[in-house]
Amino acid sequence: MNQELKKDILVIDDDPAILELVSFNLELQGYNVESCDNAIDGLAMAFQKPPHLIILDLMMPNMDGFTACQRIRQNDVTKETPVLMLTALNRTNDKVTGFDSGADDYLTKPFELPELFVRVKALLRRSGAITLAQSIPEVLHSGDITLMPESREVKIEDKILRLTPIEFEVLHCLMQNHGQTVSPGLILKEVWGYSPEDDIDTIRVHIRHLRSRIEAGAKKYIKTVYGGGYQLIPEGFLKSHSGAV
Numbered sequence: 001m002n003q004e005l006k007k008d009i010l011v012i013d014d015d016p017a018i019l020e021l022v023s024f025n026l027e028l029q030g031y032n033v034e035s036c037d038n039a040i041d042g043l044a045m046a047f048q049k050p051p052h053l054i055i056l057d058l059m060m061p062n063m064d065g066f067t068a069c070q071r072i073r074q075n076d077v078t079k080e081t082p083v084l085m086l087t088a089l090n091r092t093n094d095k096v097t098g099f100d101s102g103a104d105d106y107l108t109k110p111f112e113l114p115e116l117f118v119r120v121k122a123l124l125r126r127s128g129a130i131t132l133a134q135s136i137p138e139v140l141h142s143g144d145i146t147l148m149p150e151s152r153e154v155k156i157e158d159k160i161l162r163l164t165p166i167e168f169e170v171l172h173c174l175m176q177n178h179g180q181t182v183s184p185g186l187i188l189k190e191v192w193g194y195s196p197e198d199d200i201d202t203i204r205v206h207i208r209h210l211r212s213r214i215e216a217g218a219k220k221y222i223k224t225v226y227g228g229g230y231q232l233i234p235e236g237f238l239k240s241h242s243g244a245v
Helices: 016-028 039-048 065-074 092-100 113-126 165-176 184-192 200-214
Strands: 008-012 032-036 053-057 083-087 105-108 140-142 145-148 153-156 159-162 219-225 229-238
Touching: 008 016, 008 039, 016 032, 016 113, 032 039, 039 053, 039 065, 053 065, 053 113, 065 083, 065 092, 083 092, 083 113, 092 105, 092 200, 105 113, 105 200, 113 165, 140 165, 145 165, 165 184, 165 200, 165 229, 184 200, 184 229, 200 219
Parallel strands: 008 032, 008 053, 053 083, 083 105
Antiparallel strands: 140 145, 145 153, 153 159, 219 229
């Protein structure tokens, strides 16, 4: 059996039908699956025996998925564990809140099982044995921006920021192609490992979040190219030319 499939996954969802559907089919794919119908007990399970991936429902009684994800990120044993949010909410604002809470990916209900499998594999691949420094060995520097893979940090002029794995990989993808327009499909393929045409909202949310991290002042670095994608300008440009996400 492929070593990638011998991973422990914790599924937390208060809907018995979804919990059974997801758990059963992931087990058929070769994963070791534990399940829980509420976030409080699910967090206790995760903290006691950290899984390789957590699939987390958003709307649950007593503790919602946003709060649970924040606690996962605050705990030393789970702070690096990938989290896939599974929810019926598909508004952009909900995705922003989910990613701000620490989620790595966001799958809306109803969903097709093959799409779930692809996203699970992509998250496990990113958090696997190959470290970021091994997969992105070079320090990249251009204009105001220096990317440092070993520490997962970016230096913007004189300010150093530590990024999440997804923030770093999105910025790395743009940095490798700086000055060129990078399509959302290419970003999805390079960072998440898949490129469904209907998942552009994921890119919009992460670009917006990345902008909020690296564009604190008047100078901006990520330009929207309407109908094309995004362009990194390492030297920076004025806000009036930044466009909208």
